[in-house]
Amino acid sequence: MLRKPSKECSVSVTRPIKPYHCYGRSLYDVIVVMKLISTSAIGAALLLLLHCCQIASNVGQKSDCALTVVENTEGRKEADKEAGVIADEDEGDFEVIQPTDNWQTLKAGQAVPAGSHVRLNLQTGQREVRLGEEQLKYWTHEHREIEDDQSTISADELKRAMKKMKEDLNPDSVTSKYRPLGELKRDMAQLDLLVETDIQIMKRLLDQLKNSNSTTELKLSLLLDLEYMVHQVDNAQSLCSMGGLQLVVEGLNSTDFRLQESSAFVLGSAVSSNPMVQVKAVESGALQTLLTIMATAQPLRVKKKVLFAVASLLRNFPYAQRHFLSHGGLQVLSELFRADGGGVLRTRIVTMLYDMISEKELISQAGLDMDPDAAHKERVHQYSKVSLQGELLEKGWCNLVPQLLESTEHDYREKALRALLAMAPMCLDQYRSDRSLLSSLLTLRDQYQEMVESEMIVGEENSYFAEIVALINALQVKMK
Template sequence: MRLVSSSATLAFILLLYCCHLILGQKSDSALTLVENTEGGGRGEGGNDDDEEEMTVDEDEGDLEVVQPTEEWQTLKPGQAVPTGAHVRLNLQTGQREVRLGEEQLKYWTHGHRDKEEIQTLFSPDELKQAMKKIKEDLNSVSTDQQDSVVSKYRPLEELKRHMAQLELLVETDAQIMKRMLEQLNSSKLSTEQRLNVLLELEYLVHQVDNAQTLCSMGGLQFILQGLNSSDFRLQESSAFVLGSAVASNPVVQVKVVESGALQMLLTILATTQPVRVKKKVLFAVASLLRHFPYAQHYFLSHGGLQVLSELFRADGGGVLRTRIVTMLYDMISEKERITQAGLDPMLDASHEERVHQSSKVTLQGELLEKGWCSLVPQLLESTEHDCREKALQALLAMANVCLEQYHSDSFLLGSLLSLRDQYEEMILSEMIPGEENSYFAEIVELIDALQIKIK
């Protein structure tokens, strides 16, 4: 505090006492005079006021608590000051003034002002009035409007009754297949109706469990009856159902082989039948042989390769050739994988039996004996890229057995040179910046690999 004369000090104390009487405080408040740090003094643009920090020990329930701001504001009689606020006595007006303290000023300057203002935007009484208004608005909705809304929705009990009725109409897949087999067993069913039933069965047996359930119900005999039918449409549909049922389904594969269906399929391939029937029969045979060495052994021992070779030669249009060569390639690749894996103890328990069954499949010798080393290269004449690709894959897989015949096959050697030049031109003409590999490049790689084998 600045040093003043003794007379000035006495006058100042008397002035404080008079102001205290005028303001009429209800309780004893402690006033502490502090040094005025704002503005640096009178001569430096500061006010002629001394700042004081006041501690108020008054009951806030009896007094109105002032809400200080950043600016000095006059403290009215009967108002209490919150903790932390700064209070000063203005010597010019003789009134007390209040503003936020230093810590509160920091809090407000860090972006809390808007939040505080939003929180205090509505008083509790205003909120109560708003809630009361909402209830009144809801109650004011007319009865007609309520009835209109209710009429759009059915009561819950009515919905439950309808759902209960719908559940009576729901059938499991097993129930559907049982009903279909009963229809197939009926002599009154027309051919068109039988075809529709077989079409629905084909859709269902894609699921492994459904195919096994169908066999346990005796459904296999109805499929075999269709294969043995004189109507080629029933043969086609029955072969389609059979192929879908045995695909990746070992349980059904075993039952189909035990039923003698494989021999029936080979008979259809060996006899005069429409191409559309033989396509579906080849599909069924390929699905039955895949990952099933026992069926492959049965297929070879019953002249399967001989049947396929005759079918290959008779297929002038080339519709069936690609399917046949793909089937052979799958069988060769699968046998090689099983042979290379050997008796690996880390594999499943059934692997040992699979290796044992695969050892009985004398596929390589059968291919050489039945003339496949000269038959497969004929597929390179096709204009379809997919057919050429399948032929090249099969030729590579057969190279260990057919290598001597490859050396003397002028057609094969000439076809490989011609195809390589053709696909090289396609690669250059369809080259896309940033793409190094393409479908045609993969075919060139197959040609190169086969040429290396032959050399």
């Protein structure tokens, strides 16, 4: 016979907070109910539990209802202490915990928002809560909407941006934003500041350079500033129109080697990749002056800058190359090559010769790969008048260039090998009869092959030394 419970309990379906689920999670419900009911009334408790689940299913199957056991008023405090359940009537005193997507412990006296997922951890005996499945879906969807809103541009914002663009493109608007140059100059003059354009600066430099009262130190400083200016193509062309190029060429004839060096530096920078200035320089007699300086006894630092100016003047300019050959340029270079024991000038001379040979070959090959236009035909015609190969063979360069292989510098050897390959079509007979060249190639190949193998051991591939080995192999193949 079932006994009547010692305490009168009532069961109600409260707000949709689900610390205890009715479907598939009845273990905790049984524990809570059995703690509030005497042990002799187990049958009545089971009936009561089934009745609660029936009520929950009638409320609505879409919402996860919760089962809350509420005792009568007289035993509220005692029941709260035993079961850890807060009644609906004192809802304002609840401590509501905010679930996340991770499980967190639910302490006694804490409530959870609707839709939360609550479970009993059987290992720790603690209740745990996290966001329910619907909440997780809503949370991710909400954040995606926020990100989408931040990455999109409204129609009003687009209209305002287009309006601002039109205002910025308005000439009146531009004029109102920027002050005229004359007004800026007046303001700067009041501040004792001078605003000059590049043309004005160059004119001032040239005027001071013409002044006979200018000291050598001042002229060196002026030439240094001028060299900085003529790196720009427009400034270099302005130098010619202002008569400054003639001043620079005159500086090459100075008795002070420092002025010769600085003038050659300015000339080389001005003619570099600037066809208009190259033509003006050849017409002014700069090439003959440079060859004269190289043929006379001069300090090494002067010859370096003169070679720089000559190489810049001849690059991609067949007209200047033809004049260079007709004025004995290769003979001057060969004498300079033999006199140089350090190898610095030798390397620059060989590099310049290699560039001249490569330019002519590239122009000839380009005509085979495309339908040549009038400009290309004219360039081919100009390069055909440059008899560089014959001059190199006649002046003994087939035997001079291999001497650079005796250097201990890897860079010098590489440049010599590239020049030897470019000269191979006209120098093969001399190469084959030159025993010192054959011996040097075998020695260098073994030396660089060991370096390549050492680099491969440490995981380096396609190294610089492997390129040198490839150059030696290519030259040996041509010599067979």
